[in-house]
Amino acid sequence: PVAIRREDYQAPAFWIDTVDLCFDLDPAKTRVLNKMVLRRNPDVPAQALRLDGEELNLARVLVNGQGASFRIEGGQLVLENLPAAEEGPFALEIFTTCAPAKNTKLMGLYVSNGSFFTQCEAEGFRRITYFLDRPDVMASYTVTLRADKTAYPVLLSNGNLVEHGPLQGEGNENRHYAKWVDPHKKPSYLFALVAGKLVAREQRIRSRLGGDHLLQVYVRPGDLDKTEHAMQSLMASVAWDEARFGLPLDLERFMIVATSDFNMGAMENKGLNIFNTKYVLANQATATDTDFANIESVVGHEYFHNWTGNRVTCRDWFQLSLKEGLTVFRDQEFSQDLCAEPSARAVKRIEDVRVLRTAQFPEDAGPMAHPVRPDSYVEINNFYTVTVYEKGAEVVRMMQTLVGRDGFAAGMKLYFERHDGQAVTCDDFAQAIADANPGSELARLLPQFKRWYSQAGTPRVHAAGQWDAGAGRYTLTLTQSCAPTPGQALKEPFVIPVALGLLGADGQELQTQQPALFVMTEAQHQIVFEGLAAEPVPSLLRGFSAPVILDIDYSDAQLLTLLAHDSDPFNRWEAGQRLALRRALKAIGDDGFADGQTVLDAAFIDAMREVLRHPRLDAAFKELVLTLPSETYLAEQLDVVDPQRIHAVREAMRAQLAEALLEDWQWAYEEHRDNGAYQPDPRSSGRRALAGLALAQLCLAARTSGDTVWPGKAYQRFKDAGNMTDRFNALSALVASAHELAAPALQRFHALFKDEALVLDKWFALQAGSPDRNGNVLPAVKQLMKHADFNLRNPNRARSVIFSYCNANPGGFHRADAAGYVFWADRVIELDAINPQVAARLARALDRWKKLAEPYRTAAREALARVAAKADLSNDVREVVTRALD
Numbered sequence: 001p002v003a004i005r006r007e008d009y010q011a012p013a014f015w016i017d018t019v020d021l022c023f024d025l026d027p028a029k030t031r032v033l034n035k036m037v038l039r040r041n042p043d044v045p046a047q048a049l050r051l052d053g054e055e056l057n058l059a060r061v062l063v064n065g066q067g068a069s070f071r072i073e074g075g076q077l078v079l080e081n082l083p084a085a086e087e088g089p090f091a092l093e094i095f096t097t098c099a100p101a102k103n104t105k106l107m108g109l110y111v112s113n114g115s116f117f118t119q120c121e122a123e124g125f126r127r128i129t130y131f132l133d134r135p136d137v138m139a140s141y142t143v144t145l146r147a148d149k150t151a152y153p154v155l156l157s158n159g160n161l162v163e164h165g166p167l168q169g170e171g172n173e174n175r176h177y178a179k180w181v182d183p184h185k186k187p188s189y190l191f192a193l194v195a196g197k198l199v200a201r202e203q204r205i206r207s208r209l210g211g212d213h214l215l216q217v218y219v220r221p222g223d224l225d226k227t228e229h230a231m232q233s234l235m236a237s238v239a240w241d242e243a244r245f246g247l248p249l250d251l252e253r254f255m256i257v258a259t260s261d262f263n264m265g266a267m268e269n270k271g272l273n274i275f276n277t278k279y280v281l282a283n284q285a286t287a288t289d290t291d292f293a294n295i296e297s298v299v300g301h302e303y304f305h306n307w308t309g310n311r312v313t314c315r316d317w318f319q320l321s322l323k324e325g326l327t328v329f330r331d332q333e334f335s336q337d338l339c340a341e342p343s344a345r346a347v348k349r350i351e352d353v354r355v356l357r358t359a360q361f362p363e364d365a366g367p368m369a370h371p372v373r374p375d376s377y378v379e380i381n382n383f384y385t386v387t388v389y390e391k392g393a394e395v396v397r398m399m400q401t402l403v404g405r406d407g408f409a410a411g412m413k414l415y416f417e418r419h420d421g422q423a424v425t426c427d428d429f430a431q432a433i434a435d436a437n438p439g440s441e442l443a444r445l446l447p448q449f450k451r452w453y454s455q456a457g458t459p460r461v462h463a464a465g466q467w468d469a470g471a472g473r474y475t476l477t478l479t480q481s482c483a484p485t486p487g488q489a490l491k492e493p494f495v496i497p498v499a500l501g502l503l504g505a506d507g508q509e510l511q512t513q514q515p516a517l518f519v520m521t522e523a524q525h526q527i528v529f530e531g532l533a534a535e536p537v538p539s540l541l542r543g544f545s546a547p548v549i550l551d552i553d554y555s556d557a558q559l560l561t562l563l564a565h566d567s568d569p570f571n572r573w574e575a576g577q578r579l580a581l582r583r584a585l586k587a588i589g590d591d592g593f594a595d596g597q598t599v600l601d602a603a604f605i606d607a608m609r610e611v612l613r614h615p616r617l618d619a620a621f622k623e624l625v626l627t628l629p630s631e632t633y634l635a636e637q638l639d640v641v642d643p644q645r646i647h648a649v650r651e652a653m654r655a656q657l658a659e660a661l662l663e664d665w666q667w668a669y670e671e672h673r674d675n676g677a678y679q680p681d682p683r684s685s686g687r688r689a690l691a692g693l694a695l696a697q698l699c700l701a702a703r704t705s706g707d708t709v710w711p712g713k714a715y716q717r718f719k720d721a722g723n724m725t726d727r728f729n730a731l732s733a734l735v736a737s738a739h740e741l742a743a744p745a746l747q748r749f750h751a752l753f754k755d756e757a758l759v760l761d762k763w764f765a766l767q768a769g770s771p772d773r774n775g776n777v778l779p780a781v782k783q784l785m786k787h788a789d790f791n792l793r794n795p796n797r798a799r800s801v802i803f804s805y806c807n808a809n810p811g812g813f814h815r816a817d818a819a820g821y822v823f824w825a826d827r828v829i830e831l832d833a834i835n836p837q838v839a840a841r842l843a844r845a846l847d848r849w850k851k852l853a854e855p856y857r858t859a860a861r862e863a864l865a866r867v868a869a870k871a872d873l874s875n876d877v878r879e880v881v882t883r884a885l886d
């Protein structure tokens with residue numbers, strides 16, 4: 001496989017003005033008639049037309065109505081001798097067939113539960129017809145769908161429905177058609193069609209500008225009672241984008257359709273978003289608070305793409321973060337803006353940063369490290385990453401920090417004035433934000449700022465304070481560095497906005513002459529604070545103002561001060577994490593560490609109790625503080641990783657916290673368990689989260705003490721809970737403490753929800769992700785794969801078992817006998833034959849193998865080598881394992 005490089009970009013040799021597609025939908029053999037009008041791009045030397053195609057059967061090619069000569073070369077349809085530029089536009093008609101029922105890759109046109117769906121991003125449209133399948137070719141689409149009326153009563157595509165009715169003539173008995181016209185030009189990756197037995201929740205809205213719109217959420221019959229939250233989220237999204245950015249809905253009709261077979265979370269096809277059911281369906285009986293929150297943010301995300309992605313799209317796939325980083329930033333802001341209280345905003349910020357640090361930082365330090373705007377790829381599907389999405393969002397957030405919220409809105413306005421209807425680059429975006437804010441730091445530093453797009457790796461900021469008591473002067477030295485990443489040995493300094501403040505030893509915020517935002521541009525800076533009475537405690541990188549690792553040598557006393565008093569909730573949480581981290585790392589470094597050994601001291605436990613019992617802090621915030629850093633996060637802090645040691649230490653810490661705070665957990669549980677009506681708002685979900693953590697801790701403590709009361713209460717809660725959050729938390733508490741009541745609870749849960757696919761996913765995931773005890777998880781996972789409800793072809797189900805084990809359960813996965821890795825290699829190979837995109841995600845589970853201690857390291861390399869040795873791997877998996885072994 002050959003790498004595609006950003007610097008090789010060339011404009012297309014032809015433009016496609018219009019596309020008229022006609023589908024005869026049949027699962028075994030769908031016929032696609034594609035009539036296009038093309039013209040040569042006068043800016044590019046005359047050359048052959050090369051259309052992308054994949055797994056298509058070609059029946060006919062006509063140019064201006066005449067048979068034309070063509071050849072197939074490297075999968076492409078090549079036409080020479082096309083009309084010259086002077087002859088103007090010409091017609092090209094291509095007739096192909098494809099087999100949707102056999103499409104297990106879920107790219108292009110496929111069948112799920114008897115209905116047709118499409119997924120075209122990034123390069124799926126070429127599996128539907130021959131095309132210039134690249135985002136800078138934007139065309140006007142007319143789509144006619146023809147199908148059996150009984151099996152496919154609903155026929156949808158992008159834009160507006162202009163005609164529909166029965167089909168006439170022989171062979172068309174019981175068949176009907178629908179014709180859709182999309183008024184907006186679009187790249188092929190935004191094409192979509194849906195056909196099947198679906199029902200819709202509908203809502204008519206009037207926008208601020210007075211336009212009337214129809215919103216629809218389509219699901220399978222029987223799921224309508226789970227669509228209210230998605231619709232509410234969609235309405236909130238429409239209102240938010242108008243209010244915050246002045247961006248209105250530009251469509252008469254906006255549709256969301258849910259499917260249970262989907263590679264990603266959701267897809268922003270123009271006017272016809274297609275979603276994984278996981279991000280649409282929710283009611284209190286089947287979905288947790290986390291599900292509700294995810295639905296809100298994914299519905300928002302896809303809706304916001306309508307402007308950032310669809311109206312202005314990417315010139316090429318290297319620019320993916322242009323739309324994804326920006327749209328993640330927008331959905332994060334949306335969810336924050338929906339919070340009634342500032343404390344809830346902070347909780348959301350902490351959660352987002354936690355994702356960044358546990359998933360993106362490892363990526364940026366591993367073999368797949370790449371800049372937010374990558375320089376090359378073999379398979380673009382491998383670059384839908386946390387770097388492009390989450391780090392990309394942080395880069396946009398830093399721009400907002402540098403120009404201010406109003407300045408950023410002005411920048412967005414200029415971006416759309418300049419580029420509406422175009423396919424552009426990350427440079428164009430950054431330029432627009434800077435140009436709208438001529439006096440800003442961003443404008444002044446733009447070329448350097450853009451290193452965030454070009455340099456991979458997580459920068460490290462080292463901070464050291466020096467206190468001169470005699471002079472009352474505190475000098476803070478900030479130094480930045482960034483480790484080499486594949487292909488980038490040396491890094492230039494980044495522009496790093498550091499939000500900061502000083503606390504007195506009593507925790508009071510000190511007034512200083514220094515601004516609250518310091519912008520690093522050099523390798524090293526000194527910031528001097530004068531006129532201080534005593535040595536201050538610095539609070540740096542407030543709100544996580546830049547995606548960097550902050551190295552700072554705090555004393556325990558300083559961290560305790562920050563935890564108790566910092567006015568910045570992010571750093572308050574961070575101080576607690578640092579206290580826990582320090583203790584964990586010390587125990588992990590102890591070669592004599594034995595199970596059950598004490599890791600936590602009284603000062604730490606008292607501080608945790610203080611937070612837990614605090615009269616004014618939010619429950620959601622308390623839950624975050626009382627949750628220990630994850631095993632993955634701990635591993636990232638180490639040069640050599642012994643996953644079993646990390647697991648043992650973290651488990652010991654959990655157990656100790658459970659026992660030492662026993663009465664406090666009891667109080668917290670009783671105080672926060674609600675029995676009132678269910679609401680998924682941040683306040684009530686925070687209370688449930690804290691009650692859930694308390695219950696888990698109480699069951700864990702019961703494990704050592706032999707107490708049967710709390711497991712009994714958990715079982716009772718599991719049975720009586722009025723919502724899925726409480727029910728699932730109770731079930732998890734029993735499973736995680738390996739109590740004997742876990743088995744009957746699991747059985748009962750399965751019986752209750754055997755017809756709810758998304759709930760069964762939770763049931764599978766809980767078991768595959770449960771804390772390992774003497775290697776018990778892998779055998780359980782193998783059993784789960786034999787369960788009648790397991791189905792490897794369904795991505796959600798495959799992820800719920802296999803990914804929950806390989807990617808989210810380090811203690812269970814990294815086994816000294818290498819059996820976890822053998823299992824992983826077998827599954828990667830098995831999945832690759834079905835769905836390379838899903839397989840390649842799984843292949844990432846061993847990204848960090850080089851850091852592993854023996855015997856894990858050698859065993860992991862062997863497993864990787866075994867996968868790499870397979871002859872007919874997909875490009876997707878081949879790229880991942882090749883880079884890992886490099």
Ligand code: DPP
Nearest residue numbers: 121264266267268302
């Ligand atoms: N569906 C994916 C997303 O919205 C890719 N565009 O991020």
Ligand code: ZN
Nearest residue numbers: 301305324327
């Ligand atoms: Zn997106």
